[in-house]
Amino acid sequence: MNIIKNTMAIAALCLAFYSADTYSKEYKIVLIHGFQPQQLISDGDVSESGQNYWNGYWDNLSDARIDWPSYERIEEKIATDYIWPKLKAFSESDFCSPGCIFVTHSTGDLVARYIIENQETWLENAGLAPLNIVATFDIAGAGGGSELADLAVSVAQGTESWTFIIEAALEACLGGQLSDEMGVLHDLKVNNARQLAPLPDARIPRLRFVADASDFLGVTSPFIQGHDDGVVGSHSSCGGNRQGHYGSCSSQVDFNGKVSNQGNAVSGFMPYHYPMLMSKDYAHLSVLEQQHKGKVTAASNHENLLSGEGVHFDTYTQTTGWWLWKSNYLYVENSNEDSMSTLIYDAIPN
Template identity: 85%
Template structure:
């Protein structure tokens, strides 16, 4: 009986060690979530909401989170009450000594940019060492703002006429009736977002992962410029340096992977913003989920992090059609079976 107990304990220990090793990465993964519309209606617990936000895939694969409330503003209480304490803790514990990768979603992209612009100054002024952030992986990034935020604020301030279509779009996006609580929606207005810490001194690569499908039957897309994922346009998610009606993050390949000249692609990018993967069938939310939603194409298949180490995606070309109608498509290996989030995580060095 003792032998059986020891054996069982040994097996459990080995399994635990294997599980830890399976999820161990060379760099620390820090999650920064996006807008949580329910907080505009009922404040709720910020930490609990942050945990629930990532439950689909990333929660168990990360080392830390930076949670923040959607009912506040980035340059105000979000910075003082939520960002600063976390950054201070990271520095004091040397958490980012091996290098940190910030994985952001939606408005988390904008929050990360504000952190990148300010963290070194804040920490040095407190007698602490700046964080070693080697890259951000921005999924459905809203750093360029969202036209839906412009719409919501305009409606709330009665500068936009209320219509059935507007009501349907905002309720689909926010999940309920628009309230007087605007919070970070002000920061997410396109003009405001693009003027918030637009040119950080730090040369941290911002790697972009982009979708092109809507969760809302297309009703929100009516108000967003260019191709979009149901919440943000490609001008923002690709990292474009201006708002526009863009159709791809790459001049050489379409969202569906077709290799051809893209005359309406994003032509200029914000500093150190590099689009990596595009998924025609991925929406704003499904980019975070473990479920595969369609093949993924690379806007770029390799980019170096600040550490010099490369993030790389293997690709292959597939031919479809015949004779004059034959076309070549570029896809990422394993994207036929793996979700976008899985492809991203697997690319992080072990």
Template identity: 55%
Template sequence: MKKFTLLLLAGLLSASAQAAVGGYPVVLVHGFQPDNLASRPTGSQVTTNGSAYWAEYWRDRADVRIDWPSQERVAGKIATDYVWPKLQQMSQQGTCANGCIFVSHSTGDLVTRYIIDNQALWLQNAGLQPLNIVASFDFAGAGGGVELADLAVNVAGGSGLIDATLRLALSLWLGQIPSPSNIGVLNDLRVNTARQLAAFPDERVPRLRFVGAGSDFLGATGAFLPGEDDGVVASHSSCGASSAASFNSCSRSVAFDGKLASVSGPSSFMPYHYPLLMSEGYSHSEVIANRAEDEITAANSGANYLNGERLQFNTYDETRGWWILSSRYRVVRNSNNTSMSALVYQAAN
């Protein structure tokens, strides 16, 4: 029995060590779950949904999850009933005492920004130690808002006209046209609302961005999103641009497909937002999956954590095409057979 106990303990310690990214515990913050608007989950169902959300890649590589229901508001019950208990628990257990990394997807980007802006004050007021967050890895970040949310809220409230094309787009994204009493976090995802929520956090935590430009909806939603998009979020939001505009890349010199050329990209970004990986072939959901969908390029090949440590990707440039028709492309090494999430995880370790 004693030998079994020691083996079990060793296994638990090994799993915990494996979950860390570069020695830092990982905290997951999932995104918007449209089915929550109708099912309105509470209690254990919120936890079950959160576990399923990350199951394909990140769940077993994380130490903590902050699960929350999409029928609520970020500064309302999401913060008080779901975020705050987890922050207290992490502080009391010293999860982030030596630093931790948040990993967010979609609306989790907005929730994480709200956490970063408020956690130190909340915890200090409760007599607890603030979390030492050294970086946030934000996949398909919706922190700059989602134009589809504006349309959904307007339609639900009766102030928006809906034709067959818009109905199809909203139905593909949400599964249904929401009612006025059933829009929850969609309120927070409206572009102007999202950009005003904790827009200038005092904490200087680097928000490292990982972005796709594919679509799960055969382009049906893209008509309602400015510039390049991933089927749900426009690149101004996922790249972390300081303004909502039509952009075709997170960079002004590298396209989503890796081509080195002048391209319409942001000239400035939200505070401490740094776009890194991009790919034309990854959709909104695929960036956190465990499948290689396309080659990946880099808007920037690396960025520093808050403590000065660096996340760095290995890139190379190559010429494609023939003679005067040739172009130069930037590629992240091994991205043709490694998922975006796996590339980030491997680089961080």
């Protein structure tokens, strides 16, 4: 009996070590979620909504979250009542001493930019040390705004005529009817988003991970400039420094991985914004999940964190066709099996 008990204890101890090693990373992972349209209809519990947002993959792999309500504005209560208490707690506990990586999705990209612009000043004014943020991993980033937010606000304010097509697009994106509460949608209007903390002094790398499919059968795409993931255009998700009808984050690789000149690629980027992975098969929501959707290509396969440590993706080239019809495709290793989120997490230094 003692032998059995000892064997079970050793097995449990080994499992604990294995699990800790499996999910342990060198840097702390902080999640910042995106716009949650249901909060415009029913406030709900902000923390619970934040946890539910990441359920499925990222929540179990993270060390902390910064939750915020979509019915508020970024420079107002989101900053004072939700961002600041978290930053203060992080500083007081030396949470980011080993380095923090902010993993953002959608509007979380814009929230992170506002944090990067202000966190050092806020914390130093409170007599606290600034956070050691070594990078952000921005998935389907909406830091450049979304034309759907412009459309929603215009319809709500009566400056845009209501049509069946507009109704279908907004209901697909918002998950229901418009309400009088617009909250962060005002911040997500393209011009507003691009004017919010546009040039932070901090040189924190903003690594971009971009999708090009739609969760909504393409019904939202006619209202978004350029290629899109159903919610944000590539001008935003790639980190472009201006709005435009862009077809890729890279001048050399298409969203589908084809290696060829991309004449309509994003030509200029916001400071320290670096596109890394792209895929034509993932959409705005599915890019967060563990389910594999298709192969992934690389706009860039290597970038450095602020610490100097590298984030790297192994790639390979696949050739199809023959002679004049021959084409080369660039793919990320293991993307034929692993989801984009899995590839992203695995690339975070251990």
